[in-house]
Amino acid sequence: MLPAQMVQMMDTSYDNDPLTQIRHSTYGNPAYTETAYTETVYSASTRTSYISEKSEKRYTPDIRLAIEEYKDEYPNGISFAWKNVGYTIFNSKTKKKQNIVTGCSGIVHPGEVMAIMGPSGAGKSTLLDILAGRKDQKMVSGQILLNGAPGEVRHVSQYVMQDDALMGVLTVRENIQFAADLCFPSYVEPAERSYRVQQIISEFGLDAVADNKIGTVFVRGVSGGEKRRASIASQIITLPKIIFLDEPTTGLDSAAAYNIIKSIVFMARRHKITVIASIHQPSTETYSLFDKLCLIGKGRTLYFGDRESATTYFEGLGHVCTPYSNPADHFLRLINPDFMLDKVEAEKTIHSFINSYDQSKTKANTLSEIRSIAKSSMIHRFSSRQKNSYARGFVDQTYFLTARSFKNAMRNVLMFWIRVAMYVCLAILMGITWWQVGYKQENIQDRFAAHFFSIAFLAFMSVAGIPGFLEERLVVTRERANNFYSVGPYVLANTIISIPFVMIIAASFTAAAYPMIGLHLGFSHALTFYLYLFLALIVAESMVVLISAIIPIFVAALTLVAFANGFFMVVEGFFVRRDKIPKALKWAHYIDYQKWAFEGIIRNDFYDLTFDCDSIPGSSGKYHCLYGDKTGNSSTFTGQDVLDSYGYTEINLTKWALALVALTVAFRIGFYIVLRLKKITN
Template sequence: MNKDIELAGLCQADGAAGLVWQDIKVSVPAKRSLGSRLFKSSSAATADAWSEKILLERLSGSIVPGEMLAIMGPSGAGKSTLLDVLSGRKQPTSGHVTVPISAHDVKSISSYVEQSDSLLGVLTVRETIWYSAKLSLPPSTPLSAIDQRTDLVLRDLGLTSVANQKIGTPIQRGISGGQKRRVSIGCSLVTLPKILFLDEPTSGLDTFTAYEVISAIRALATKHGIAVLATIHSPNWEIFSCFDKTLLLSKGRTIYQGKVGGVKGWFEGLGWKCGENTNPADFMVSLVNDDFMQGGQTEAEEVTMQAKVRKGDTKGFAEAWANYASTRVTAATMRRLSISSRSSGHPSAPIGAEAAPSSKEQTKHEAFKPSRSSHASSPSVEEGSSALSVQLSRTITLTRRNFVNYSRNLLAYGVRLSMYIGMGILLATVWVKLAQTSTRINDRLSVHFFSVAFLGFMSVAGIPSFLEERSVLLREANNNLYGPLPFTLANTISTLPLLFLCSTLFSIICYWSIGLHPGADTFFRFLAYLYAGVVAAEFQALLIAAALPIFVAALAVSAFLNGFWMCVQGYFIRSVNLPRFWYYWAHWIDYETYAFSMLVQNDFNGLVFSCSGSLQAGDCSCEFPSSLIAKGTCALRGEDVVEALQLGNISIALGAGILVAIIVVYRVLFYAALRWQLK
């Protein structure tokens, strides 16, 4: 057989492998349909209720530093599942993945580039890669070294010319799709990992752009000795030839594994000859794609009537490969390769180090010793850095990036700020100079209800921007840059000032125009209580979006919940008249209950409202029971209103404490939701 086939990517002449995987099997329980069990006996139905569905079946292989492996196959072949297993994102049912000549696990020395480009659109290309470098390198790394690393990545990926251009948003055009792909790859390369996993790196790109992306990766793999494993669909010959080896899968089984140049020879040996003008990549995938098979092959499709395997016969192709592989490399050989490599005692070379760097190159890379974590939620502690300092550094960096994002994101935050200003103008022009009379008390109460309820309702506007940030979190956390704790802290720190600005502008615009309780002290208390309610509403919306990261679903649940809180907070129907079922739990966990109560007490306490009529004429009429009539005054105190509505049952201090507790609970649940999703 051809030498390219004999090697088959299973063993290496020098015994040094960047990654070795042995007998990988992944299966999931596949529940039988209810109908198929109705015609069985109860015992048989119970025994056969669950059957095993095999996603990957006994896959073995290896890759050395500097090599590129293309994982190919028709849809549903198991390409992404294998990539997830090799990268440590998914655990196999059996088998194991090892990193010979290294004491590290796979996740600590690798990076993963997902199919979609999860990037913040308002950041520039340079800023995007700079922040990735800042988050991944030790806190003690000098800024000059981070700048130098960023420049190197930009140069290696051909992004220098667009370094200061923004990524792009729906309302602001940015860089091209191919350039975004290279930025995503650059974010994963700032630590110069030993292994780079790519999920469909050419998806959605035209042929020329796809070739630009793959050729850039080819150059980096060769330059830095990075082992690259990529799933890829239908590459043309120019792209396919950039890879050293290919692994063809179908229904979770190996059909071919070896050098790209050995594809034609292998399938020709099975009776299938690739035409001179046919792309070998398309040729081999079409042979094992049985999605549209309608019986046997035609005479035009078959090279000879003695073809050993029929087109679309996945099992036949897989058995042919398995029989050949078993004669070349046995499982015992693979185990000896892995064990001997790990027990050799030779430390692995620094990540990204080249064969014999010059003294100048050595100096250049000294500041770039990568720091990775073995778990997304607990960053590793670099030498000389405590766990606290690492977490603090990540939090500060994320906060800084958030502030840049918020200050530029006109669609997400400029529009939100305009909404609060517009709402303030609306209240200022509808509720104008409310008189301190009994007949205007309900109007005054509606101001406080509207302020709490509708400003809280507007928190749903923060969901789209959070979902963008969440996609970046998933990419960076899965690449071990940081965990959910720094993200939660940074999100809290950067969100609070924005909400305070919105609350302040709203209050300044409408408070004095409406004619609420005069005095600077009551104004600032109004602002503080309103701000607390807005923060609670915002963190509730973010919690829902974290737990249900689908915009329509998060929007629907947030809208329903805010409407529910309006119903049970005590304005539309007094709390004493609420059905006991709702009163004893919903009313007391409603953040609007406490915000509304504090606003009303702050405004009404100390005010006196004149009633219609007079005591002398005997027609004094107040909207609420008055304690002043008995004292000879046809008026009522604000405290009388608070007491009649039973809003004074909770003091302002206690209400503020409970509202802060609700905010803290929302943040803790937010963190827990993110942590659960990152498992």
């Protein structure tokens, strides 16, 4: 039985030890079957893994060392506390410091889910970012405590972004599996990873759509709520100890929002995860799923404590929530200055809430709880050792990315197949127009034009790859932010995967156009034409990804690529002879990939060909030759005569091909640098 089938058939009830089952039935290997699996260790890092004591024995010392890195420092979860945290920026307009968040404190225990609520601009995202360790520490004040001791929250948490950046042509399972493949260290067996994928699919209620595609403009996919659940599942596949969610229900209807929070609460309880989520106006049902509430206004805490006690707290302040009202709406109306006509009064009201909370028993209790957990904690137990930022090495990252890109390109009509169809149609149209161009001297310009058009138009149409690339880029940006992989493997995978598809495009074009136009006969000439077309397209493709990475906006990238290609056509040496190109633009001629490709294919075509001159009527044996011997005594001229007359004497096919390879490498290095710089800027 295949591991995948086995995993699907497995009992996903949480009372049974799943990994023991996997080991027993998947492999049939004595190493797995001899003893029951004894302990599942959830790692302290975001790169959590399932490691049994038994399987540890099988590992080599270096793997054991790596496992040590991932050993769980917090088997019972993390009580996450923040004490008096603030965030201050320097306002360049007023030239003064400005407090965005001030004096916030709170504590959330393992298995609890806390909502950060507040009106727009209250500071929810800022507070979430501070807690998640995503803000510049120079501007942050206060303390973050993990089980009462200061610690590096980023090592034990995952920040789940709002967007649903998933590969549309892949299924829910494939998307989550990709995350699992990259986020678990290599010593976690593939069957264990698949098991974990199946488990999280079940936990997020995605069984029914697990093998459905996410959806693209061409393929109707899963619903918005299912997509959001798949996106969250793929980001927390490693079961980090703390999860931060940035408005996980935005844009969803109340039923979908409810299902998402329900799944998250279930995960939190089941795996002792501490969850903090910012949320906009939850429905009554969704609101009632939260354990704790942090209400903020003007960057200050207006209430922090048990969700259930919030109603009583506000009742105590004279703001009774009527039985049929949604408490979340009720609180937000109370603290939202946008609902108040008198702005001075609104300001006063918010400040009265801030003061009431500052003097409240609720706040005193929270602070005392934080103090007591800080006292009881083992002093600075948290190890500050640096975890590896990536769970997988360069080769593994490249492998998984290449495999996914291959699937994406195979299934994504936008990326290649539309282009293949378009190029084949164009090749046939060219073949009809230039049908058997012949060897007469009046056909010389037709030949040049066919070569120019083949290169220029084919390269130009590589803009068709921009939408597919930009779609992929969104996913890559999110995955990079989650530290799934580094830039190098992505650039390499993108390069590797473009090769077979560009080969297909160049081959289909050559197969149709070359014989129909009647270019230089012979397999080696057709092959050289194909290779040059391939190299030109690879450079064009590399230029497209570089420009789209610099400006990831469709219309802007399209305009810039079109401009660059148009410019390269002008300085290519076809419309204007090479020696007539203005000195100021000569540099462009040499970095123009179309020039190297065009010159390569005309050399390949013309060299060794013989063309007929026109006989002069009435003259005995005299000929009119446009190229070569013009004395009138020769009835033919050679292709080399043509090349010489245009200054193409020195073309060396190997060197010209190497120039195209060099340009490809240069564009790809540029692509790498741009992605690296963007990551640093972000």
